[in-house]
Amino acid sequence: MQQRIDRGRSPNKVIIRQRRSHPLAGVGQQGFLWGVRVVSVIIFDEDRERANAVEAILRFQDHHTACFGDPAQLEAAVREKEPALALFTVEEGDSGWLAALERLNRELDDLPVFLLVPEGAARIAAENVAGNVLGTLDLPLRQAQFTAALKQALKHNARRRDQFARKAGAPRLVGDSRPMKRVKKLIDQVAGTDASVLILGESGTGKEVIAQNIHARSSRRSGPFVPINCGAIPPDLLESELFGHEKGAFTGAITARQGRFEMAKGGTIFLDEIGDMSPDMQVKLLRVLQERTFERVGGNKRIEADVRVLAATHRDLEAKIQDGSFREDLFYRLNVFPIETPPLRERASDLPVLVKELTKRIEDEGRGSVRLSSEALSVLSRYEWPGNVRELANLIERLAIICPFDEVVVDELPEKLLRDMVAEDSETVGEAGSDAVDEGASAADDTDTSDAIEVRDTMRDAGAMEQLPAVNGKAPRHPDARLVKRTDGGLDMRWYLGELEQRLIREALEESDGVVAKAAELLQLRRTTLVEKLRKYDIQRPDVS
Numbered sequence: 001m002q003q004r005i006d007r008g009r010s011p012n013k014v015i016i017r018q019r020r021s022h023p024l025a026g027v028g029q030q031g032f033l034w035g036v037r038v039v040s041v042i043i044f045d046e047d048r049e050r051a052n053a054v055e056a057i058l059r060f061q062d063h064h065t066a067c068f069g070d071p072a073q074l075e076a077a078v079r080e081k082e083p084a085l086a087l088f089t090v091e092e093g094d095s096g097w098l099a100a101l102e103r104l105n106r107e108l109d110d111l112p113v114f115l116l117v118p119e120g121a122a123r124i125a126a127e128n129v130a131g132n133v134l135g136t137l138d139l140p141l142r143q144a145q146f147t148a149a150l151k152q153a154l155k156h157n158a159r160r161r162d163q164f165a166r167k168a169g170a171p172r173l174v175g176d177s178r179p180m181k182r183v184k185k186l187i188d189q190v191a192g193t194d195a196s197v198l199i200l201g202e203s204g205t206g207k208e209v210i211a212q213n214i215h216a217r218s219s220r221r222s223g224p225f226v227p228i229n230c231g232a233i234p235p236d237l238l239e240s241e242l243f244g245h246e247k248g249a250f251t252g253a254i255t256a257r258q259g260r261f262e263m264a265k266g267g268t269i270f271l272d273e274i275g276d277m278s279p280d281m282q283v284k285l286l287r288v289l290q291e292r293t294f295e296r297v298g299g300n301k302r303i304e305a306d307v308r309v310l311a312a313t314h315r316d317l318e319a320k321i322q323d324g325s326f327r328e329d330l331f332y333r334l335n336v337f338p339i340e341t342p343p344l345r346e347r348a349s350d351l352p353v354l355v356k357e358l359t360k361r362i363e364d365e366g367r368g369s370v371r372l373s374s375e376a377l378s379v380l381s382r383y384e385w386p387g388n389v390r391e392l393a394n395l396i397e398r399l400a401i402i403c404p405f406d407e408v409v410v411d412e413l414p415e416k417l418l419r420d421m422v423a424e425d426s427e428t429v430g431e432a433g434s435d436a437v438d439e440g441a442s443a444a445d446d447t448d449t450s451d452a453i454e455v456r457d458t459m460r461d462a463g464a465m466e467q468l469p470a471v472n473g474k475a476p477r478h479p480d481a482r483l484v485k486r487t488d489g490g491l492d493m494r495w496y497l498g499e500l501e502q503r504l505i506r507e508a509l510e511e512s513d514g515v516v517a518k519a520a521e522l523l524q525l526r527r528t529t530l531v532e533k534l535r536k537y538d539i540q541r542p543d544v545s
């Protein structure tokens with residue numbers, strides 16, 4: 001939507017200019033234009049001609065600008081959109097810009113500022129100016145100079161938004177795996193805009209946590225965050241739940257009631273399980289998103305929908321569009337900025353920090369505490385987690401009840417976790433072994449037999465020893481303790497089983513005098529499988545070596 005408020009040529013007037021936003025972005029939404037980050041920039045300059053030149057550079061890149069030349073105009077300049085940074089032209093012996101900067105610091109928490117220094121004017125060291133001045137830029141402004149400053153400002157704003165989220169008490173979104181880093185980056189990019197966000201991912205992956213974090217980092221953070229589970233409310237009640245109703249609108253409507261859209265005024269509405277919304281409701285919601293107004297059920301007064309819309313689903317919406325159960329136009333309206341939440345099984349490296357965070361939550365609520373042994377943690381990281389982080393949170397709660405303030409060992413974990421982990425071992429041991437061989441050199445050389453016993457116990461606990469075949473009726477020799485103790489104190493089970501596999505193959509070859517077919521028979525493997533493994537582990541047959 002093009003907006004142009006030009007109140008004359010006087011430098012003492014606020015001039016706000018916005019460019020047309022993405023056609024899919026919806027009325028009043030901004031943030032990205034054809035995938036490029038678009039921001040709002042405040043420009044203070046008492047000289048309008050000079051301000052125009054700066055503005056032209058920024059508008060060439062499609063940024064929004066708000067120019068003012070009088071400190072008293074600041075509020076009007078920042079009213080329209082949350083700015084990403086401010087540019088202040090400094091004049092020697094002139095205190096106008098200083099007064100405006102002071103005002104800005106009071107109004108906008110820690111907004112990054114760059115000082116624009118006119119040609120020939122003395123440079124002012126940023127540290128000598130109050131407020132959040134990140135640096136100085138020369139006038140006339142060059143595009144490359146501005147782009148570098150914008151990058152710096154965006155980084156600064158990311159930290160600033162983290163502080164907002166902490167202050168607002170949004171739940172921490174933990175995880176440093178590559179997919180989680182990507183999610184965090186997307187949250188940061190979209191938070192400062194008013195764009196609709198569609199959060200996709202399996203149940204329990206943290207879609208609501210993401211929505212809360214977007215809200216807490218946005219310019220609407222002082223408004224309410226109103227979630228509604230569209231899948232949990234019967235279709236005939238959902239309309240009044242979303243838009244409210246007037247007294248007598250239907251049987252049982254004994255008083256008028258606000259809906260969630262009204263409750264979320266000035267804030268964010270989170271439409272969870274949007275994929276479960278009935279086709280009738282989809283039509284009604286689409287109308288509201290297009291017109292940005294709605295009526296209560298049984299009412300005829302139009303109410304402005306002053307909300308940012310975030311939606312989430314674990315359903316495959318594109319498949320639902322194909323089978324006709326989800327409207328394509330609604331999908332595009334919601335899907336301005338998609339964020340996909342990765343399942344926990346694809347980011348096992350996040351497990352330790354998640355366990356720590358979920359334990360901390362229990363501790364903070366005074367519901368006890370729990371600690372996991374490194375073996376138990378290793379079992380957790382091998383499980384598939386079909387219920388994702390929610391399932392993990394439930395397990396931590398359960399363990400805090402079963403082993404309060406104690407260390408949880410493998411034995412205390414639910415049977416299901418151990419079973420699934422062992423199944424994976426037996427399927428992938430060969431593949432794991434090859435990784436492990438490379439890693440073998442880093443294994444610690446501690447030969448204390450107590451380690452061997454401890455590890456054997458762990459292996460038995462995990463059911464792994466039962467997977468080992470006896471070679472020619474003989475029980476397999478237990479591998480050396482030095483193969484087992486790891487430098488980090490944990491146990492790398494994949495590596496360990498890889499070592500066992502190689503040892504069993506060597507024993508079988510010895511037993512069968514290097515005859516591969518016979519060794520394969522002893523190991524109950526196909527000959528070709530054994531040949532492949534020999535090649536993979538680079539094992540020479542005794543008769544040919």
Ligand SMILES: Nc1ncnc2c1ncn2[C@@H]1O[C@H](COP(=O)(O)OP(=O)(O)OP(=O)(O)O)[C@@H](O)[C@H]1O
Binds near residue numbers: 314
């Ligand atoms: N990255 C994370 N960091 C911290 N806690 C998380 C994270 N992801 C999920 N959680 C926690 O896991 C639980 C489930 O998260 P949430 O309700 O956000 O999932 P969801 O994807 O919205 O699930 P559903 O689709 O079933 O509504 C919550 O307790 C939440 O706090």
